Amino acid sequence: MSATPRRADAARRKADLAPMGRGRYRLMLGLVLLGLALLAGRIVDLHVFDRSFLQGQGDARTLRVEPIPAHRGMITDRHGEPLAISTPVVTLWANPQDLPDDRIQRLRLARALGQDLEALEARIERYADREFMYLRRRLTPEAAQRVLDLRIPGVHKREEYKRYYPAGEVVAQLIGVTNIDDQGQEGLELAYQPYLSGEPGRRRVLKDRRGRLVRDLAVLREAQPGGDLTLSIDQRLQYMAYRELKAAVDEHAADGGVLVMLDARTGEVLAMANQPSYNPNDRAGLDPEGLRNRAIVDVFEPGSVMKPLAMSALLETGRFPPDTRVDTSPGWMVIDGYTIKDVVNYGELSLSGILEKSSNIGMAKLTLELDDPVVPERYRALGFDRAPGTGFPGEAGGSVPAPMRWSSSQWAALSYGYGLSVSALQLASAYTAITNHGERLPPSLLRLPEAPAGQPVVEPGVADRVLGMMDRVVEPGTGARRALVPGYSVAGKTGTVRKTGGGGYQEDAYRSLFVGIAPVSDPRLIAVVMIDHPRGGDYYGGAVAAPVFSRVAGNALRILDVPPDRIDDDD
Template structure:
């Protein structure tokens, strides 16, 4: 009997040990399959559920002025977004109840879960308080979009605030690192630099014109996220982020400062609709200052709307008026149709042309070409224009760049309009001689006056600072054109090309004529001229005033004006050209010499001082004219 029981026990043990061994082998085989055979497959499958590719934001390139001052830079900024599908669960009791039933949770488990949810909701409310968001509106939005996976709740959040949100560790809340554009000069350079939208894309000014160049290349990296979507580990960089390229503008921040504040004072003083001005380097065509009032602060998004965004120096066109007269005199002199001592009879101060009455401010009698410019005689300019053909007059205006693209690529540029000379009648020829019948923008007018600073050569304008190589090449081209001159009163003798590019240096008139007309324009700023208030003690100034009636449908407004002044200083060897327009001055004074010319003086006397430009005449004391 004992032997029988002993045998049964051994048999039973053998079966048990066999089963244990078999089970062990099964587990071992499974482990081998998982760890060795299917290792790569399972790892990839796991990675798909945990490893995510994240973008690394790249900052835009900086924008500098010609002296290296920062005008635009990118600062780290964050956006807070949520996964409504995750976060809505903590805010919706119905979802919580359904989950408890589905998971067969006990009463104790439900109570424990509710305690945790209560803490999460408390942190959620604290987050909204930190972000300054309305709890009711955000919660309603989250519940309405509970099946969505992405929703911004706050953008442009400063890093210190972001850190507070991160420390709260609210489920379903994520941080998106970004950059925000900051403009140190604010509204002083708002129109030139422009601004970006909330997604850091250029919308206006340089930011838009050179958006592709300034935009950085985003990088990519792999990270491991937990079930709640939080990044718990870094895997590797896939593509490094590359910052955008920087840009150096031709703008001089110091000159821009003086220009902006002088325009703002004039805007208030004359209760004008707008005031705009531009300052060029007379020798290179570089834009040193360009401002429009009213302006805007690109750092304040509440201001980024409406007409104040227009850079009126390039977007608004107007009939230039009397500042066109020096070009007509120049052409007639170049063609040999008049001489410096030619007498033009402007009496009695009015004349009729094709039923249209043209007048001067008074009867100026007999005038020389210098007198026509000094007294700003419409009659004198018209009679000089009649000495040439419409085509010759048109070629001069076209030759200085009126009605042409300036090649600076700033958004919103209007090139103006000037009809073909074959359509001109006699009244068109007369009107064009004193700046009516065609329109231009202010930058075109300022650029045209560079011919008087460069002995008849027109320089292209640039909003970017020219490199040493570019300046050398431009100087060579300028010097080459100086080898030519008008012969025998016939421009064909020097082969003038009327199909030139606006970005190319070219000669418009002879050096002799340009210098003669520059001298004539100095009389405009004399005590007998129309721009006495543009005089700067110690410096010779040349320029031309304009008081232009604004157009309306079918004619002109009788009491609405553009007050215009274009000046060059020092006139003995011009370094700066400044053109200014005051749109609708409404305080009873509207003449260009009384409204726009004083702005020139205020700005340029500061510019000449800070740039250490030596005086070119013996300082004399001038009484302030009224």
């Protein structure tokens, strides 16, 4: 076949296919243009009509609202010395899904955190299906920055505050502690949690896809710092009281002890020490016994330290003139089958002598001469049947038995301090009625701008007379002589109480107490000392608790620059 016919056949085939080719071209071109039109329409729809959706999706991936931590308020003593402060710390956290699988990077992270690699990997595995896990809490900013400088994906920081207590164990039970989230858990930290904590703020930030901060955009709400709390405590007196109490507990191998010191003119608590104690800055191996503020939350039978208060009620009846004398021979008596004893047979005693010798027989005989329950009523008026009202969590209310339960023996026992329960703070507060001409002042853990109004409880003349009796209790040659303070007049009362347990009073377990007032001419201080179960041989209040008062009150009066009011020959 020649070339000419072949060319003719090709031309015919091309002519036959041309219409089909042009149709396909047009179809494909139309489809492409339609697709472009739809795409353009969708772009216009998204950018014009559905813009908020896109904006929201973008913001959800890049914008965050984060809390701004509020600075917790500071707690200070009455002179502004810090007792609890907040310091900035950094908490490191991670998104386990973003953490690298590279073992080398995980090893670097574990070392920087001071953790074991296997333990860290086990935690990452445990939180693998979540987006948040703590790596290390409350690091110093410098330590946290060393971890962040590793630039390991998925590791982030959060700024927080950590509580620090400069006075440590000295005032631990009163101040209390916060938990790891800086929320009050004990003591005044708990009592004033809403006031101290403040209000966290909020801020909007821009972050990249790995959660790293790119830019601060806006503060939505400023953080409101917590309020500062000024206590009535004088840190100088607190340190000194704690030191002397701890020394006494150690010396007598006691179970513990408390010391409460009040300003006699205002009712403010100047010192409140407890043993055992704990370090709130390092709670590893913490003994729960050290957490209790025994001065406020624990109650006990007070014993003979109640005799001056009972005597005030007896004197107000008018039945016992100043020259009254009571025969306490033979040093014991039986009431309702119970035997009441004195240490020895004191014979005939004056009213002052009953307090000086701490005669149970004398108090019981005076009380049983009356038909009215004046002693328990006086205890109620002094606040021994209710909480002191300081606001401290768990403060004890004490107890005075109800009238229908009284027998002659119970009535007598109340007069020398048995059959009721009180706290050390209640006891100290009750004696403000003796130092303030009959007006009891409510105790306060906060510094007061001025002295509060007192509640009349004791007749002024009677209160002054009882104070004079207590002055004669603390004299050379008396059982309370170890409470004497050189240069100052001291009024006080000792107490030695058997502890209960095993269904009754224990034979060899005591509480040693002393209540003291100084100086008598113009009372400035009231202090209660209680040593729980001394085992060093001595257990009488005059031998164990009174010396603690002497050292504490003597130092306190000099620190407060109170002028001496008694110059003795020995001085």
